[in-house]
Amino acid sequence: MKVPFSLATRLGSEDRFVIDAIHSGRLSGDGAYGRRCEGCAADYLGSGNVLLTSSGTHALEIAAMLLDLSPGDEVIMPSFTFTSTATAFVLRGAQPVFVDVRPDTMNIDDRCIEAAITPRTRAIVVVHYGGVACQMDRVMELASAHGLTVIEDAAHALGGRWRERPLGTIGDISAFSFHETKNLTSGGEGGMIWVRDPALFARAQVMREKGTNRSAFRAGKVAKYEWMDIGSSFLMSDVSAAYLWPQMSAIDLIARQRRSICDAYFAAFAEIIASGRITVQETPSGTCAPGHMFYMKLRDEADRDAFAAAVRASGVLAVSHYVPLHTAPAGRKFGRLVGQDAVTTRDSRRLVRLPVFYNMTIAQRDLVIDAALTFFANSP
Numbered sequence: 173m174k175v176p177f178s179l180a181t182r183l184g185s186e187d188r189f190v191i192d193a194i195h196s197g198r199l200s201g202d203g204a205y206g207r208r209c210e211g212c213a214a215d216y217l218g219s220g221n222v223l224l225t226s227s228g229t230h231a232l233e234i235a236a237m238l239l240d241l242s243p244g245d246e247v248i249m250p251s252f253t254f255t256s257t258a259t260a261f262v263l264r265g266a267q268p269v270f271v272d273v274r275p276d277t278m279n280i281d282d283r284c285i286e287a288a289i290t291p292r293t294r295a296i297v298v299v300h301y302g303g304v305a306c307q308m309d310r311v312m313e314l315a316s317a318h319g320l321t322v323i324e325d326a327a328h329a330l331g332g333r334w335r336e337r338p339l340g341t342i343g344d345i346s347a348f349s350f351h352e353t354k355n356l357t358s359g360g361e362g363g364m365i366w367v368r369d370p371a372l373f374a375r376a377q378v379m380r381e382k383g384t385n386r387s388a389f390r391a392g393k394v395a396k397y398e399w400m401d402i403g404s405s406f407l408m409s410d411v412s413a414a415y416l417w418p419q420m421s422a423i424d425l426i427a428r429q430r431r432s433i434c435d436a437y438f439a440a441f442a443e444i445i446a447s448g449r450i451t452v453q454e455t456p457s458g459t460c461a462p463g464h465m466f467y468m469k470l471r472d473e474a475d476r477d478a479f480a481a482a483v484r485a486s487g488v489l490a491v492s493h494y495v496p497l498h499t500a501p502a503g504r505k506f507g508r509l510v511g512q513d514a515v516t517t518r519d520s521r522r523l524v525r526l527p528v529f530y531n532m533t534i535a536q537r538d539l540v541i542d543a544a545l546t547f548f549a550n551s552p
């Protein structure tokens with residue numbers, strides 16, 4: 173494959189920091205590099221309440237623990253998302269209540285949320301798909317009217333903004349991912365949780381440390397550490413944090429580079445978009461996406477698959493995305509859809525993502541463009 177779909181971001185200085193971490197002999201979590209990354213993320217987000225985790229999935233699992241859910245509680249979320257958005261809550265005995273997405277952004281359709289609220293609803297989970305902001309005005313309004321917690325699944329969204337506010341700082345709790353496919357990576361797997369409320373943040377610290385107050389102990393606040401709450405092993409190793417460290421100081425640089433690739437795709441496909449042959453993602457006014465993803469929607473599944481096969485023959489890997497959760501075996505077992513599935517299934521079948529990664533060369537980018545334009549020339 174001449175152009176892979178994704179390659180882990182490499183700035184070049186990661187090796188030095190990883191080797192330094194190894195030589196320090198202190199490799200476990202909440203170490204020197206972890207603290208540095210958390211400080212940098214806190215400055216970037218404008219709030220100190222962040223903790224690195226072993227994955228974005230684990231950040232969501234801590235978020236779910238913080239809700240103290242009881243069996244039968246309900247959590248509203250889009251069906252078009254990754255499994256972790258739902259499993260985190262199912263693990264706590266709650267039921268995911270899926271609603272449709274908007275066709276322009278593939279984000280939760282804010283107009284479908286209210287009808288899904290019941291006396292058992294505890295939270296609304298929004299996913300900023302591709303780092304494009306959800307309609308946060310309406311989501312926050314509904315949450316406040318019904319006393320619900322808002323969790324932002326910001327796995328794609330570090331570096332994105334909604335009215336100048338960093339995505340992942342608008343709701344109550346948010347989860348970020350540093351998996352190798354994301355803008356920033358901690359060497360393959362990793363994540364981060366942000367918690368608005370200081371008391372809940374203190375609980376999150378305990379939950380991340382196997383339910384103990386070891387971080388308070390390490391800060392000299394208690395004489396010994398002990399079991400305080402539920403929790404698990406959710407710390408990020410300091411070797412992973414060392415890989416992440418140079419990238420954490422370059423969030424905007426990485427986003428700019430990725431956005432420039434997306435912009436080149438938008439420009440190259442402008443005529444095809446204008447003709448209506450394809451539709452592409454929209455970035456609502458007043459928001460800014462971090463260039464995490466570029467996708468287009470073709471006529472239908474057959475057209476999408478023909479496109480992917482044609483560009484693959486030219487050495488370009490273009491891939492589909494989520495299978496709607498409400499149609500998957502576990503989604504049918506653990507959750508339910510409320511309202512219509514007008515967009516989710518139809519658009520998930522015609523959506524294809526093009527390669528976007530920080531270290532992509534101009535030649536690779538142009539090969540993607542040429543391969544796509546050749547397909548549209550042959551299949552107008």
Ligand SMILES: Cc1ncc(COP(=O)(O)O)c(C=O)c1O
Nearest residue numbers: 227228229254256327349350351
């Ligand atoms: C929307 C969304 N949420 C959560 C996750 C989970 O993140 P991680 O792979 O870091 O566990 C992903 C991963 O791709 C994702 O796309």
